[in-house]
Amino acid sequence: xxxxxxxxxxxxxxxxxxxxxxxxxxxxxxxxxxxxxxxxxxxxxxxxxxxxxxxxxxxxxxxxxxxxxxxxxxxxxxxxxxxxxxxxxxxxxxxxxxxxxxxxxxxxxxxxxxxxxxxxxxxxxxxxxxxxxxxxxxxxxxxxxxx
Numbered sequence: 001x002x003x004x005x006x007x008x009x010x011x012x013x014x015x016x017x018x019x020x021x022x023x024x025x026x027x028x029x030x031x032x033x034x035x036x037x038x039x040x041x042x043x044x045x046x047x048x049x050x051x052x053x054x055x056x057x058x059x060x061x062x063x064x065x066x067x068x069x070x071x072x073x074x075x076x077x078x079x080x081x082x083x084x085x086x087x088x089x090x091x092x093x094x095x096x097x098x099x100x101x102x103x104x105x106x107x108x109x110x111x112x113x114x115x116x117x118x119x120x121x122x123x124x125x126x127x128x129x130x131x132x133x134x135x136x137x138x139x140x141x142x143x144x145x146x147x
Contacts, residue, residue: 021052022094022135026128029135030090030101032095038084040077042069049137050129056141081110097130107146 036042049065052065088105109118124142128135
């Protein structure tokens with residue numbers, strides 16, 4: 001009887017340990033994107049966005065994530081020696097299959113050509129949708145300024 005009780009407790013506990021909230025899943029999507037930027041390798045990040053996503057950066061509509069990747073952030077990362085977010089925080093609000101997130105951060109970019117640093121304070125707001133159980137970014141608007 002004790003063995004059965006222990007087995008049931010372990011089974012129930014494992015469900016709590018492995019269950020992730022939608023808030024955590026949204027944070028993972030945003031973290032995956034941030035980590036890719038810090039690694040200077042955005043290959044495969046298109047799966048984090050819906051096909052008809054919209055990206056806005058510092059007052060400019062960049063188009064879909066594919067457009068942004070091809071014409072802005074993709075080529076730009078090639079000029080960077082490093083890209084670091086520190087500190088970084090994110091708040092997420094989930095309502096059904098939709099989520100809204102606000103990321104607040106400082107970032108430092110070191111340029112390859114002369115090791116000069118670009119330091120900025122930034123904020124991003126993102127709107128995400130759960131499609132077939134997977135959270136994806138629909139809209140992302142980020143901006144930054146000198147500290």
